[in-house]
Amino acid sequence: MTSTKGLEGIVATTSSVSSIIDDVLTYQGYDINDLTEYASFEEVVYILWNGRLPNQEELKSFSNELASNAEVPEQVLDQLKTLPLDKVHPMAVLRTAISTLGLFDEEADKMDEEANRAKALRIQAQIPTIVTAFSRIRQGQEPVKPNKELSFAANFLYMLKGEIPEDLEVTAFNKALVLHADHELNASTFTARVCVATLSDVYSGITSAIGALKGPLHGGANEAVMKMLSDIGEVDQVETYIKNAFEKKEKIMGFGHRVYKNGDPRAKFLRDMSKQLTDTTGETKWYDMSIRVEELVTKEKGLLPNVDFYSASVYHSLGIEHDLFTPIFAISRTSGWTAHILEQYANNRLIRPRAEYVGPGKQKFVPLEQR
């Protein structure tokens, strides 16, 4: 038995949720280029869960359902108020809050398809309410209740800031949500599938996935990119910073990918949005620094930006706190995680690979008193 480090190239399941073929990303067969241009996040969630486009009536009714399930139980908000919010990472809070949410869902352990779909909908609807409530509570403000009249993207920004967002902000945020919704068998999705393949519940699957997304080699990279840009400070400092990082053999966050070797097809949309938004805010240095980092890393290492690189300056330009970048990724990716969880339940088998043993050979046990 021989192992493959990091399971590179191993095909671990079949899936119809999304595909990466010849560097083209599709959700249920729909090209990400079209979805980013034309679809609302609600429409993408519908596609991921149903495998087809909704008609106008279906989309309206599905969007209403999401909007009308957005309020979270008071006990979850009360728990947030008891946590050491100034000392912990929001992804740790989110992991706990989703787990708590499951404690107040009477159907948490009901395993039929209808109940599982209903839970997926409730989690998708409520996760933005939790993230924005956390952000406000730690600033000493009351959470803002969800506004049913707003789209999913607009409502997030509204609950975060307490003001109806501008159209440009909503459009950019909606595109970012669409771009992060699903990505084949990435680490957090695989985690979710492994978890629910034991026939554990949806909340356990999402809680596990949040834990996996938190790491800086996966979703946590978007926050790490913003830290790097903040540490660099100015465009004329980029070269020294990157040279130094290469000398120290440090990884440049937001670059490289396990699957894409010719570039991540999502990055160009985020690059364009970064340009547009930083032009609007007047803080063009975030885009300019990012472009310079890209030029140098590509020239020196042949590495290309992934989805996390330009999303950093996009979220920063939308006035979002840096440690909320990864929770926002989780809000979007919940749609993919739940689609994969439903797919796993529908054709389940326990996921249990083997390990190649590299430990010591046979050792003789010596009773404790003789040691």
Ligand SMILES: CC(=O)SCCNC(=O)CCNC(=O)[C@H](O)C(C)(C)COP(=O)(O)OP(=O)(O)OC[C@H]1O[C@@H](n2cnc3c(N)ncnc32)[C@H](O)[C@@H]1OP(=O)(O)O
């Ligand atoms: C949503 C997402 O999860 S997208 C990914 C987000 N993560 C990041 O941006 C973190 C930075 N990137 C990385 O750490 C990696 O590129 C990963 C984790 C994304 C992919 O990892 P792997 O497929 O295991 O690639 P691996 O780490 O083996 O890299 C291959 C080589 O490229 C180098 N490399 C890869 N990414 C980077 C990087 N960002 N900066 C510098 N060097 C890099 C590695 O050091 C390695 O070099 P070596 O062969 O000389 O040892």
Ligand SMILES: O=C([O-])CC(=O)C(=O)O
């Ligand atoms: O697919 C991966 O390995 C990581 C990624 O880009 C994602 O999850 O969006």
